Amino acid sequence: MYTIELTNVRKTYDQFVAVDNVSFNIEEGAVFGLLGPNGAGKTSTIRMMIGITAPDTGQISMFGKPFQRPQLQRVGYLPEERGLYKKMKVLDQLVFLGELHGMKTANARERAIDWCKKLEIAEKLQNKVEELSKGMQQKIQFIAALLHDPDFIIMDEPFFGLDPVNASLLKDVLLELKKQGKTILFSTHRMDQVEKLCDAICLINKGVPVLQGELKQIKARYGKSNIQIQYEGDGSFLEHNPLVSVFNNYGNYVEVRMAPGADSQQLLKMVTERSRINRFELMEPSLEEIFIEVVGKTDA
Amino acid sequence: MRNIFLIARREYLERIRTRAFIIMTILIPLMMAGFLLGPGLLMNPMSHGARHLVVVASRPQTAESIREQLTKVQEQQNKEIAESKKKTLKRTSETPSDLTVDVDTNTSADERTALTQKVRNKQLDGVVWATDEALAVEKIPFITREASSFIQNAEIGVGVDRALHREALKAKGLSDQEIDKVLKRVELDPQDALGGGSANPQVTFIASFIMVMILYMSVLLYGINVMRAILDEKTSRIMEVMLSIARPSEMMAGKILGVGAVGLTQVIIWIGTAVLFMAGNLVASADMLKGAISPQMLVAFAVYYLLGFTLYSTIYAAIGAMVNSEQEAQQLQFLAVLPLAASLGIMFNVIQFPNSTIAVWASIFPLTSPLVMFSRIAVQMPPWPQIALSLGVMIVSIWGLVLLCGRIYRVGILMYGKKPTLPEIIKWLRYA
Secondary structure, three states: OEEEEEEEEEEEEOOEEEEEEEEEEEEOOOEEEEEOOOOOOHHHHHHHHOOOOOOOEEEEEEOOEEOOHHHHHHEEEEOOOOOOOOOOEHHHHHHHHHHHOOOOHHHHHHHHHHHHHHOOOHHHOOOEHHHOOHHHHHHHHHHHHHOOOOOEEEEEOOOOOOOHHHHHHHHHHHHHHHHOOOEEEEEEOOHHHHHOOOOEEEEEEOOEEEEEEEHHHHHHHHOOOEEEEEEEOOOHHHOOOOOEEEEEEOOOOEEEEEOOOOOHHHHHHHHHHHOEEEEEEEEOOOHHHHHHHHHHHHHO | OHHHHHHHHHHHHHHHOOHHHHHHHHHHHHHHHHHHHHHHHHHHHHHOOOEEEEEEEOOHHHHHHHHHHHHHHHHHHHHHHHHHHHHOOOOOOOOOOOEEEEEEOOOOHHHHHHHHHHHHOOOOOEEEEEOHHHHHOOOOOEEEOOOOOHHHHHHHHHHHHHHHHHHHHHHOOOOHHHHHHHHOOOOOOOOOOOOOOOOOHHHHHHHHHHHHHHHHHHHHHHHHHHHHHHHHHHHOOOHHHHHOOOOHHHHHHHHHHHHHHHHHHHHHHHHHHHHHHHHHHOHHHHHHHHHHOOHHHHHHHHHHHHHHHHHHHHHHHHHHHHOOOHHHHHHHOHHHHHHHHHHHHHHHHHHHOOOOHHHHHHOOOOOOHHHHHHHHHHHOOOOHHHHHHHHHHHHHHHHHHHHHHHHHHHHHOOOOOOOOOHHHHHHHHHOO
16 A cells, blocks of 8 residues: 555646646655755645645545545654744643644653653753754654654655754664654655665656656666775876766765776776775765756756 | 644643733733822822812902802812712722802902912912903903813802802892702703613713723734734744644634633633722722613623624734734734724714614624624614624624635745735635
8 A cells, every 4th residue: 555645746836836747656664755956846745745735636645545634643744844832841842732633632741751751852841942952942843743653754854954963863763663664755855865764766856756766776777887986196087087977076085987888997997007096886876966967867 | 623622722821821921910900900090099189178269359249159159069079079988988089178268359450460479379279350351251260370170170160150140140130049940950861762771871881882992902902912823833933833734724713712712811800800899899880880781781792702802813813824024914903903993983973873874784794893783782772683693794704714814824834934915815815
């Protein structure tokens, strides 16, 4: 069964087409990435999934049935626009949001306390939200989305503004939820952050999906044509080399893409002749590169 | 429904716990008491106490007559004060005054200067200059240190006027009894042909005016809170979380009910306190109001107050949904204040002519009906179908407005930071 299924969904605001003919579905228990640059239509797509707006045309089904509001009690949503009632105490706030998702007061309370312990902010339960740091508020927001044990979790830019420690904490929690069989949808423009987590993706640009499918298959399609090289000495000869089509210097290492038909062994030989190699690794292309390539094609 | 209840409960509990709520609950009645009692306390000592006047007239009998009437006016007043003191336990600040009036027939300019000097030196409190010259031009100078004290001036004026009338009638050869009879005032007793009560129209007016003021004040005080509550949702950016689980109309209804309940709690506390004080102290005024306020008026007040308050809160909610900041909201507040002020104006007309066309229509039109229909009920019971119609129209308008606000609010989240124009808002309403 699909947790969510979008079929030919289109949404326009006035003349502006925010989302055009988007279709994808997410398998139960999968981690799905809705990717694209800023303004691509990711948030508009999500807002239609959770009934904040309705699509102009197309269908949305959730948990195998056409969208209905009561289904939202099984959905956890972390919006890109974070917000909490600032004057409200943390515990009261979590209980309130839990109750709105159909939880009993006592149950909501118990789970709120458990979650706060888990994310190491239990001592702030009686504080007002405005007294917390940004990072702590993020944690509360995160708990608010997960408190009612949703089967479908939607996270819009979840890592935005998180420090590395909290980002990793969040990642661990999400992996645990994945293990429990929850369906997770990430929406982000920072593709490097979710690349490691996603089973499948949909890349959208200017409201139109440009690439979608299982991540492994997509990467396989683009092959291992990238090479990371770490060396001592002058590497400038790589920049205008007939064997290389794309050259990126990252300071400590360079990443190149082979020209079509070029042999990586030939390149290795060339490099060993001119410098001392510490690392020479054949890589899959990153999602970001694939995206730039795809978008570059569609834009052109 | 559960969502509306949860949202309203949160709003209510969060607000009622704030320091601002507690301070307002205590401070407003104190301020009101200050406004009502303060000026009285300050004014009375000035206009009363022992006073010493001199009446100057060309003829001694004129001066004597004025003296007699001035003393009579004062005696009558002292009697009224004594009576009201006996009747109520209220410790009135009014005290009977002693009035001494001397008579003088020296009408020379020197005498006038001398007397004026005495008034200035506080040896005298006033001089009534009723010389023949003054009588001829019908303008009698009253020399006083408190020329702006209209209460005192009116008292003296009444006394002098009566004295001169009596003098004129006496000159025609009428006896004192005949003069008394001629000058006695006649009272008009209005009878309601439609079978309404014969309540004192003045008291009815005051009673309905007080209730109208309560409604007016609460709309102004709490309507803005509803608006703020919705703006708060926007500025704290929580609305997207809320909208992922609750309908916008549920949000609106919850906010309006929650904030409204806070206002009601406060008003009930105030009225309760006032009733307690009145029961203890103001027996006379309570009796007076008891005659004027019928049970049906109280029911009508409760119903129209609740509906009117809800309707206006909804308008404020709509304003909150349309804008992004309080500054912007202030420009739109006239939308709520204007119909309120208009119905206040119509209300005066209604009390004069309760069955005029404008009164009937204004009591059915939803924005004016809370105030206007209530004052109609207070003055003269309108036909039942009209009352039913006005209630129906109001309930439908409230629900319609809630749905409308919900739409504005939902679409508003897509447009942060930009002030919407009216055409844009109309366009929003069409978005699903």
